[in-house]
Amino acid sequence: DTGVSQNPRHKITKRGQNVTFRCDPISEHNRLYWYRQTLGQGPEFLTYFQNEAQLEKSRLLSDRFSAERPKGSFSTLEIQRTEQGDSAMYLCASSLTRSSSTDTQYFGPGTRLTVL
Amino acid sequence: AQKITQTQPGMFVQEKEAVTLDCTYDTSDQSYGLFWYKQPSSGEMIFLIYQGSYDEQNATEGRYSLNFQKARKSANLVISASQLGDSAMYFCAMREVYSGAGSYQLTFGKGTKLSVIP
Numbered sequence: 001d002t003g004v005s006q007n008p009r010h011k012i013t014k015r016g017q018n019v020t021f022r023c024d025p026i027s028e029h030n031r032l033y034w035y036r037q038t039l040g041q042g043p044e045f046l047t048y049f050q051n052e053a054q055l056e057k058s059r060l061l062s063d064r065f066s067a068e069r070p071k072g073s074f075s076t077l078e079i080q081r082t083e084q085g086d087s088a089m090y091l092c093a094s095s096l097t098r099s100s101s102t103d104t105q106y107f108g109p110g111t112r113l114t115v116l
Numbered sequence: 117a118q119k120i121t122q123t124q125p126g127m128f129v130q131e132k133e134a135v136t137l138d139c140t141y142d143t144s145d146q147s148y149g150l151f152w153y154k155q156p157s158s159g160e161m162i163f164l165i166y167q168g169s170y171d172e173q174n175a176t177e178g179r180y181s182l183n184f185q186k187a188r189k190s191a192n193l194v195i196s197a198s199q200l201g202d203s204a205m206y207f208c209a210m211r212e213v214y215s216g217a218g219s220y221q222l223t224f225g226k227g228t229k230l231s232v233i234p
Contacts, residue, residue: 031220042120042207042224043161056221089159095220102149102168103211105222107161 002026004108006092012114013082020078021111025094032075033105034067035091036060043091049075050097082115089113119143120208120225127230129198136183137193137228139208145169147213150191151222152182155205164206167191195230203232 005024013019025032031050035043046065047057051072061067064082069075079086089112093105121140129135141150152164167175167182175182183192195202206229209222 033221035222040226042209042226043222045221045223048220058221091161093161102166103220104151104163104166106163107153109158109160112159 004092004094004106006090006108006111008111009109010112010114012116014116015082015084017082018078018080019082019113020076021090021092021113023075023077023092023094023108025074025092026096026106029094029096029106030072031095031097031103031105032069033093033095034075034077035093037089037091037110038087046077079113082113084115087113087115118225119223120210122208122225122228124228125226127228128233129195129202129230130233131200132197134194134196135198135230137195137206137208137230139191139193139225141189141191141208141210143189143210143212145212149211149213150182150184151209151211152180152191152193153207153209153224154202155207155227157204161207165193198232200232200234203230205229 007022033048034046037043049069064080067077089110091110093107095103095105148169150167154162165177165180167184179196181194205227207227209224
């Protein structure tokens with residue numbers, strides 16, 4: 001069973017450019033989450049999907065950020081007009097919701113974004 | 117107020133010894149879940165152990181155990197027989213089931229950096 005995968009692993013971009021990250025969850029998992037982690041901090045929640053529906057968005061998710069999960073499988077996170085403050089590790093996680101499960105979130109390796 | 121507090125920025129432990137990493141939490145929910153994750157320098161968050169607020173027994177997973185004291189709102193991670201590969205950041209996280217902030221997001225502490233000394 002493969003884990004959560006994220007691409008690219010590293011992205012360097014210039015301020016003002018758009019970037020897109022991809023997350024492939026564990027195959028049977030119905031929930032998918034995006035978090036952002038800056039240096040010296042724990043991850044902070046950005047948004048989450050149940051199947052293809054985006055059900056929660058953090059106030060951290062400004063209008064420059066958009067996330068999709070078009071067929072309830074993989075997800076993309078796009079940042080438009082990047083700013084230096086967007087430099088961070090972007091983590092994706094997935095979980096399987098069942099009545100008997102703990103709904104544990106399993107994380108991918110992250111995409112490290114550097115905005116110059 | 118912080119929902120998850122990890123007061124130890126860094127900890128050292130001798131190889132083969134046990135170590136306790138502290139975590140206190142703040143919630144008004146009766147139903148919640150507590151998680152510990154390990155983050156090596158590679159960056160991936162690795163799930164270690166889970167404790168539900170209604171679980172009467174402390175959770176254990178191999179060398180990891182969770183010292184859950186509900187009245188004190190603490191959920192300390194105990195690692196027994198430390199190994200060099202245990203050197204990493206450790207994060208405590210909480211999921212509140214009925215909080216208005218969202219039912220499924222995890223709230224993380226700032227982490228503790230554990231260094232295992234040979």
